[in-house]
Amino acid sequence: TGLNPDPPLSKAPSPHTAPRAIYMDYNATTPLEPEVVEVVSEALRGAWGNPSSSYLPGVKARNIINKSRENVARMVGGRAEDIVFTSGGTEANSLVFHTAAKHFWESQRGAERERAENCRQNGTSVRPHFIISNVEHDSVRLTAENMQTEGRADVTCVAVSKVTGRVEVEDVVAALRPATCLISIMMANNETGVIMPIKEICQRVRSISTQRHVPRILLHTDAAQAIGKVRVDARDLGVDYLTIVGHKFYAPRIGALFVNGPGNSTPLYPMLFGGGQERNFRPGSYLEDRLLAVFGKERIRFNSHFPGSETLPNTCNVSIIGPGLQGRRVLSTCRRLLASVGAACHSDRGDRPSHILLSCGVPFEVASNALRISVGRGTSLKDVDLVVEDLRETARKLEEMN
Amino acid sequence: TGLNPDPPLSKAPSPHTAPRAIYMDYNATTPLEPEVVEVVSEALRGAWGNPSSSYLPGVKARNIINKSRENVARMVGGRAEDIVFTSGGTEANSLVFHTAAKHFWESQRGAERERAENCRQNGTSVRPHFIISNVEHDSVRLTAENMQTEGRADVTCVAVSKVTGRVEVEDVVAALRPATCLISIMMANNETGVIMPIKEICQRVRSISTQRHVPRILLHTDAAQAIGKVRVDARDLGVDYLTIVGHKFYAPRIGALFVNGPGNSTPLYPMLFGGGQERNFRPGSYLEDRLLAVFGKERIRFNSHFPGSETLPNTCNVSIIGPGLQGRRVLSTCRRLLASVGAACHSDRGDRPSHILLSCGVPFEVASNALRISVGRGTSLKDVDLVVEDLRETARKLEEMN
Numbered sequence: 001t002g003l004n005p006d007p008p009l010s011k012a013p014s015p016h017t018a019p020r021a022i023y024m025d026y027n028a029t030t031p032l033e034p035e036v037v038e039v040v041s042e043a044l045r046g047a048w049g050n051p052s053s054s055y056l057p058g059v060k061a062r063n064i065i066n067k068s069r070e071n072v073a074r075m076v077g078g079r080a081e082d083i084v085f086t087s088g089g090t091e092a093n094s095l096v097f098h099t100a101a102k103h104f105w106e107s108q109r110g111a112e113r114e115r116a117e118n119c120r121q122n123g124t125s126v127r128p129h130f131i132i133s134n135v136e137h138d139s140v141r142l143t144a145e146n147m148q149t150e151g152r153a154d155v156t157c158v159a160v161s162k163v164t165g166r167v168e169v170e171d172v173v174a175a176l177r178p179a180t181c182l183i184s185i186m187m188a189n190n191e192t193g194v195i196m197p198i199k200e201i202c203q204r205v206r207s208i209s210t211q212r213h214v215p216r217i218l219l220h221t222d223a224a225q226a227i228g229k230v231r232v233d234a235r236d237l238g239v240d241y242l243t244i245v246g247h248k249f250y251a252p253r254i255g256a257l258f259v260n261g262p263g264n265s266t267p268l269y270p271m272l273f274g275g276g277q278e279r280n281f282r283p284g285s286y287l288e289d290r291l292l293a294v295f296g297k298e299r300i301r302f303n304s305h306f307p308g309s310e311t312l313p314n315t316c317n318v319s320i321i322g323p324g325l326q327g328r329r330v331l332s333t334c335r336r337l338l339a340s341v342g343a344a345c346h347s348d349r350g351d352r353p354s355h356i357l358l359s360c361g362v363p364f365e366v367a368s369n370a371l372r373i374s375v376g377r378g379t380s381l382k383d384v385d386l387v388v389e390d391l392r393e394t395a396r397k398l399e400e401m402n
Numbered sequence: 403t404g405l406n407p408d409p410p411l412s413k414a415p416s417p418h419t420a421p422r423a424i425y426m427d428y429n430a431t432t433p434l435e436p437e438v439v440e441v442v443s444e445a446l447r448g449a450w451g452n453p454s455s456s457y458l459p460g461v462k463a464r465n466i467i468n469k470s471r472e473n474v475a476r477m478v479g480g481r482a483e484d485i486v487f488t489s490g491g492t493e494a495n496s497l498v499f500h501t502a503a504k505h506f507w508e509s510q511r512g513a514e515r516e517r518a519e520n521c522r523q524n525g526t527s528v529r530p531h532f533i534i535s536n537v538e539h540d541s542v543r544l545t546a547e548n549m550q551t552e553g554r555a556d557v558t559c560v561a562v563s564k565v566t567g568r569v570e571v572e573d574v575v576a577a578l579r580p581a582t583c584l585i586s587i588m589m590a591n592n593e594t595g596v597i598m599p600i601k602e603i604c605q606r607v608r609s610i611s612t613q614r615h616v617p618r619i620l621l622h623t624d625a626a627q628a629i630g631k632v633r634v635d636a637r638d639l640g641v642d643y644l645t646i647v648g649h650k651f652y653a654p655r656i657g658a659l660f661v662n663g664p665g666n667s668t669p670l671y672p673m674l675f676g677g678g679q680e681r682n683f684r685p686g687s688y689l690e691d692r693l694l695a696v697f698g699k700e701r702i703r704f705n706s707h708f709p710g711s712e713t714l715p716n717t718c719n720v721s722i723i724g725p726g727l728q729g730r731r732v733l734s735t736c737r738r739l740l741a742s743v744g745a746a747c748h749s750d751r752g753d754r755p756s757h758i759l760l761s762c763g764v765p766f767e768v769a770s771n772a773l774r775i776s777v778g779r780g781t782s783l784k785d786v787d788l789v790v791e792d793l794r795e796t797a798r799k800l801e802e803m804n
Contacts, residue, residue: 021457029452031459041443044654050431054733055423055740057433087489252446338457 022383022390023338026248026376027190027225027315033250040252076223076242076258077233084257089224089245090139092257093184096220096241097130097143100182101153103218104128107181129154129179133167133196134359135189140222144184154179162361165194165306169204176208182218187226187237191342191356191372192304193315195230196221202238224248229312234258250377286381287316287373290388295320295395303362303370314376317357319369320395324402326351327370333398336390339373424785424792425740428650428778429592429627429717435652442654478625478644478660479635486659491626491647492541494659495586498622498643499532499545502584503555505620506530509583531556531581535569535598536761537591542624546586556581564763567596567708571606578610584620589628589639593744593758593774594706595717597632598623604640626650631714636660652779688783689718689775692790697722697797705764705772716778719759721771722797726804728753729772735800738792741775 023031032040047064049057069080086092108126132144134157147153156175161168167185183205188195198221209217220241223232228249234242242258291300303317320330327341328351342354353367362370373387425433434442449466451459471482488494510528534546536559549555558577563570569587585607590597600623611619622643628634630651636644644660693702705719722732729743730753744756755769764772775789 023457023459025452025455025457028455029450029460031450032446034447037443037446040446041439044434044439044442045436048431048433048649050427053427053430053742055425055427057425058431087493091489247450332456340455 019336019386019390021338022336022379022387024373024375024379024383024387025339026379027193027312027372027374028340029247030250030376031378032247032252036251072244072256073258075227075232076244077235078258079261082234082258082261084259086255086257088253088255089137089222089243090255092243092245092255093137093139093220093222094143095257096184096218096243097140097147097153097182100130100218100220101128101147103216104179104181107216126179127152127154128181129156129177131156131158131172131175131180131183131185133157133185134159135167135192135356136184136186137190137222137224140184140186158185160194160360161306163307164309165189165192165304165360166309167196167201169197169200172201173204173208176205176217180217182220184220184222187221187223187232187242188230188312188315189356190225191315191354191370192306192317192360193225193312193374194304194306194360195226195310195312198237198239206238225312225315229314234260285313287375287384287388288318290384291316291318291391294388294392301362301366301369303357303360303366306360312374314374316373316375318371318373319362319366320371320391321366321369322395322399324398325369325395327353327368329398330369330371330391330394333394334390335393337373337387339371341370342372421738421788421792423740424738424781424789426775426777426781426785426789427741428781429595429714429774429776430742431649432652432778433780434654438653474646474658475660477629477634478646479637480660481663484636484660484663486661488657488659490655490657491539491624491645492657494645494647494657495539495541495622495624496545497659498586498620498645499542499549499555499584501643502532502620502622503530503549505618506581506583509618528581529554529556530583531558531579533558533560533574533577533582533585533587535559535587536561537569537594537758538586538588539592539624539626542586542588560587562596562762563708565709566711567591567594567706567762568711569598569603571599571602574603575606575610578607578619582619584622586622586624589623589625589634589644590632590714590717591758592627593717593756593772594708594719594762595627595714595776596706596708596762597628597712597714600639600641608640627714627717631716636662687715689777689786689790690720692786693718693720693793696790696794703764703768703771705759705762705768708762716776718775718777720773720775721764721768722773722793723768723771724797724801726800727771727797729755729770731800732771732773732793732796735796736792737795739775739789741773743772744774 043064047057047060049055049059049061051058051062051065066080069083069085073080073083086095130144130153132140132155144153144155148155158167158171158175160166172183172185183201185196185198185201187198202219205217205219218241219239221237221239222243224243224245225248226232227244232242240260244256244258246252246254288302299321301319301321303319304311304315331337331339331341342356353364354370357367357370358364445466449459449462451457451461451463453460453464453467468482471485471487475482475485488497507530532546532555534542534557546555546557550557560569560573560577562568574585574587585603587598587600587603589600604621607619607621620643621641623639623641624645625634626645626647627650629646634644642662646658646660648654648656690704701723703721703723705721706713706717733739733741733743744758755766756772759769759772760766
């Protein structure tokens with residue numbers, strides 16, 4: 001399907017080749033900023049030493065890591081010492097769940113140990129209890145499920161509201177148990193872009209939590225999809241942990257975990273990626289306007305529009321209604337648009353529509369036709385026009401084939 | 403200490419500045435090959451997509467990963483499907499221990515489950531048992547110790563022979579128990595360079611293992627220090643797992659684990675880094691010759707010389723005997739030599755000599771003066787001469803101060 005973008009965002013169209021491909025799958029991965037590639041290459045050349053060594057290539061590596069830690073911390077309103085670098089978001093999320101389980105068992109020691117031992121002998125469960133949502137990324141869902149399967153934790157999967165597409169605060173509260181030690185709800189969904197009420201959840205849980213003793217309830221949000229698109233301030237949200245994923249905001253494939261250090265009391269509010277974020281607002285809503293104008297209200301379903309819910313400004317999850325217009329089919333027929341039907345990591349699941357959309361109450365036939373179009377700071381309004389035209393032609397072509 | 407190497411291996415000496423620093427800590431980290439930096443930068447520019455996506459930047463990423471997997475497999479005599487990429491050696495090693503424990507519990511299921519349950523009720527232990535050596539890298543030692551502390555495994559730490567510096571086959575055999583499910587012995591020690599008899603251990607254990615039923619004993623070697631220096635062929639060694647660490651052989655900080663796939667029967671023997679390896683032979687032994695010539699036999703102790711043991715050709719662990727010549731003091735006084743007193747990850751342990759050397763039977767006073775000098779393929783004989791002269795001047799200076 002004539003894709004020839006290299007780099008995909010800057011190649012000019014040529015009259016003799018296929019049309020310029022237009023990348024709109026920024027929620028899957030962003031291209032790296034040329035400046036970032038330059039910095040990484042420079043570090044590989046001059047800062048290759050072991051950061052704990054005392055000679056120059058090691059000192060350079062240490063300095064770069066320290067500086068990066070400060071930058072990442074500032075980005076999410078934390079302090080350098082709050083940031084733990086990881087190999088990616090999966091490791092960061094996994095770290096949270098394992099920490100929570102261990103924290104639970106440690107808190108059972110001492111005064112509580114005897115009671116726990118009694119429960120064990122009586123056959124009653126004193127396992128740690130986790131609360132997640134039913135639209136979490138696999139790195140959260142599978143981690144929690146695996147710990148449940150192995151008997152190391154109990155997990156409650158709170159369903160998002162089919163009205164708002166959000167995890168509702170009261171549903172989280174209703175899921176609380178005496179052994180609840182971790183609540184992990186993503187900040188924004190990667191397919192619908194719906195923003196979850198993390199701050200409200202944290203406030204409600206904290207107010208309940210103070211009436212209990214052990215274990216303290218830890219609060220985590222995977223902010224992979226939110227950073228660089230909306231304001232993310234870990235301290236304002238009130239979370240204990242927040243997952244950061246580089247390749248979602250023009251950085252390399254690396255992760256970090258914000259861990260709210262004890263005794264931390266001075267919040268910071270600057271946003272490193274504020275510029276890109278505001279520019280993305282316009283292509284996102286312009287795309288929706290154009291789709292409505294071209295296809296008409298009857299043929300377009302926005303799968304991220306839920307009453308009362310905010311969504312990411314760059315994410316347009318849309319279905320073009322009609323027979324033979326399944327998402328994968330549309331994308332493979334499009335001449336320009338590079339997008340996906342959902343989270344890229346699940347692309348091997350064949351023709352089933354996204355379980356995320358189904359969980360949000362999107363009807364099966366609509367979800368089957370879903371396209372997740374996510375724009376980035378390299379996207380122009382002209383790109384949007386070309387993509388909408390591309391979709392129009394594709395829909396016509398596929399309908400003629402039916 | 404006038405260090406000005408940028409890149410540290412190619413800067414010409416200037417009459418107006420400090421002498422050119424000479425890097426000889428290749429066992430800690432190797433610099434990246436310029437060609438590798440180029441390939442990485444190119445991939446960051448053009449292959450930034452999600453490898454499971456169908457558009458070009460994703461396809462490119464997938465192709466690069468597949469090609470790399472084949473190259474890494476060929477390097478250790480395996481097949482592409484035997485290679486699992488990890489964030490580093492620590493993750494690879496950790497993966498082995500967790501796999502072994504899980505494999506043990508799975509094997510207890512079914513026919514064995516009832517027996518296990520009886521044991522648990524009787525209070526007798528049916529925990530998985532691991533065998534490691536007392537000179538393993540921390541990523542093995544601490545992983546095993548942590549699992550023991552948490553009651554998830556029993557660990558036997560086999561001491562290396564103070565005669566040979568090696569883990570002796572019979573000592574491993576003597577440590578075997580009915581519940582032994584993993585033996586993890588490094589291929590070559592990172593401080594002494596002593597090569598362990600992995601092939602012999604595997605053969606002996608396999609011959610014993612066939613007389614037992616469950617669990618099968620898994621064999622692992624951390625080959626981080628061996629690859630690129632001596633021939634490493636996982637299938638010839640007979641291991642189930644073999645840890646590979648990129649930044650020990652001029653590649654980026656990434657790890658991989660060789661896992662001997664079931665039904666694998668066609669061994670492959672090429673060596674990707676053969677060229678570098680032979681060139682390193684000469685600077686290594688030349689360094690020892692020069693040290694002996696300059697300091698004399700009475701003042702030099704080679705801490706990796708054990709009768710009957712082979713060592714890595716690039717590693718010279720040496721103590722200059724005399725008061726005030728502690729390793730850290732010598733290194734901080736040297737004007738050219740960049741090396742370490744042991745594994746870089748332990749550099750924060752203050753003035754204690756290496757526990758690895760003490761475990762190998764090196765006397766405390768000798769171990770206190772130890773320098774781990776490890777040469778690489780960028781090291782010239784001229785570099786060796788300059789470093790030996792540097793050490794001679796440093797020793798004189800420090801002795802005058804005493």
